[in-house]
Amino acid sequence: MIALVLMGFGIVALIQIPGLVRKQWWRELICFAFLWFMGLILSVMIAIGIKLPPISTIINKSITGMFGI
């Protein structure tokens, strides 16, 4: 499963990075790399089994807590 994740992200990088480097679009490359790393780390965490924080639940709890519904 982790192998699949790494392969997938590798393919995505292979598709995008050569083009960006060639065109020398550094801003786009930095943003891409940042998002790519975030995705990679989160996906590997899911693949290993670590539970990620459930964002909608957190938002829900804060709102219902604030307004006391």
Next chain:
Amino acid sequence: MSLEKGKISNFQLSVLIVGFTLGSSVIISPGQGAGHDAWIAVAVGLIEGLFIAWIFTAVVKQFKDKTIIEINSLVYGKFLGKCISVLFIWYLFHLGALVLNSYIRFFKLEIYPATPKTVGLLLLMLVCASTVGRGIEVLARCSIILVPLTTLVAISDTFLLIPHIDLNNLMPILDVPIGKLLLASHGAASFPFAETVAFLMVLAFVDKPEKGPSAVSRGLLMAGFILIMVVARNAAVLGQMAAITNYSTYLAAQVIDIGDILTRVESLVAINLIAMGFIKISVLFYGTVLGLAQVFNFRSYRPIILPVGILMVILALTNTENTFDMIDFANKGYPIYAISFQIGIPLITLVIAKLRKLPQTGGDKV
């Protein structure tokens, strides 16, 4: 504005809005809290949605040809504007993940119980990514084909259900206490009508910007009528079961049985969800990547499409701990959480813009 070179016509905009609004509502009917008066809740929600649409189209009318990101930078100044824009982009991104979540929940429950959620989500996301990468024109053209088909299915389903409709199930009218009705209509307004605030990213590309707001209203009205018809028909066929079922359109379609030959039409309802879900997710996806590109002044939004898509899938998978939390969020937290983006940001931006008498020729930056 070199990020997006395409232009869409007003008609395409209306159709796109119909597709977006029908989005996941073809499966999860809005206004469920009102019992058999759900159709009234949807109608009231439509009015509220039209009102909200009037607010945010007024923002675009002030600043022609600019997306909300650019408008924010002009109104609030560069730094504060970009911060508020990032918040708005977060809303679009989160909403995209929510739609993906409801989409895959339905498919995993009813149609593909054994397929892993990740696979379904990735496939859908790849299709949306490819569409978004080609620009808003392509998306508008797709919707011109998909939306009439969906409308045709919804209307013909209603006709096929005529033998099973018992109008007594809709009576007595206004049986539900007014408080509950208003809550349900506000819920119907925030999901799905006012979610069209996402079009603040799209309205800049209409070829006749003065006619933009009326196209939005037309689209909302059309989608609203379809939804009212669907919700009323579901309640008429299913009676009180409609209030406790999660997917009432699907259940109602299962009842269709003409001469033992025309049965199992509910797969068409599932196909409707695929088509409309695709449009809604693509619009939100487009808004997110275009917004990010504008905030960081990219030359093109294409490089970040795939990473953003994968992150959206990840959020869709880890959104909530279980289904019950999702329903709770949809009923309680979401209507309030969404107000800040659907009404808050556009309204405050509009007020400040009017106060500062923007736009001025020559630009006036703080």
Next chain:
Amino acid sequence: MKRGQRFKIYVAIILIIMPVFLSGCWDSNELNKLSIVSGLGWDIDPDTGEVTLTYQSIIPSEIKSSSSTSGGGEQKGGNPLHTIQLDQDTGSSPYDVLSRYAQHGSRIPFYQHTQVYVFGMDGVQQGIYPFLDDQSRNPVSRPNVLMVVSETKASDILGIQDGMENIQAFGMAAEIKLSAAFSKYPAVTVLEFQKRILSKTTAPIAPIFGIVEENGPEGKKIQKIRITGTAVFQGDRMIGELNERESSGLLWATNKIEKGFVIIPQASLEIVQAKGKIVPELQGDQIQITIEIDEESNLLEYKGRQDMTSDILQELEKDQAKEIESQVMAAVEKSFALNADVFGFGEAVHRKYKKEWKDLKPKWDDIYPRIEVVIKVKTHLNEIGDINKALMKD
């Protein structure tokens, strides 16, 4: 161009990979690995509370287009016309039983073609709620399946071959729909049952099947199934039954009459069209319900040996009205005796008197037997048939 070539290679790769995803391989259902369940039977053992589920599954290879009649085939084994196979499992709850299917079956059960759910008499007396919850929640179930109560055990009913149809459960479903079309007994789908249970004042109903023995060819006794009544439930338990007249009365009142016959002492008439309307009136604390029935019929049989005159026509219309009224009255009296609102009077009152209903609803069990029922029947005799004079006169 180099870019064009690379593009083509990418497209080729995608086209090769796509069918893997598009064929839905995770959820593939191969036909020869499925056992299509045509009927499901539910029995509860009164002493142990254990649930027995009987599956009637179709054996596809035995379905032949030419139907050969060869007496009655019952259980599996050794009979030329066995198109079905019965299996049984016992457990403590519906899914406990369903999960044991793999212990005796070689195929995965497929419920999308199930025609009937049969409930044994012991089961309905104890309450069928776990089954109902499973039906409503489980995404596999369909709302159009017919509900049936069995006089004895569900497994008995599901095992009896009824000559005409290839597959027994299909025959049973067709029989129920036919009897509903001919205005004898109601056909109740799962959706209908669920709607009645959700409305806390209306009583759910379901037709009852029983086994009759008849004399068949060569003097052998064959067993056939017949509908013998309508079961009346309170919540999920059966509390009583309506006989043939009462069931017809119920259909008259709830506007479910389609075709059928009205039999009076001097004549038999065919029903062309009938409408039934329930009109509630609230006077202070007293509820009065008027059942208005409007019927059109044709004359089929006349025993009077006289020529038809318009006086005789009017006589016949009046007798017809009396017969219909007595059928409906029988149904009303039985429902009062059982204190079960099978007609939906409660919902009719709710629709008309929104505000008062909030107070009336919790007391419905007390109010119901005290309702005044007035039956008004209007009949029209349209056609007198092919002859206008009698064959033999007195």
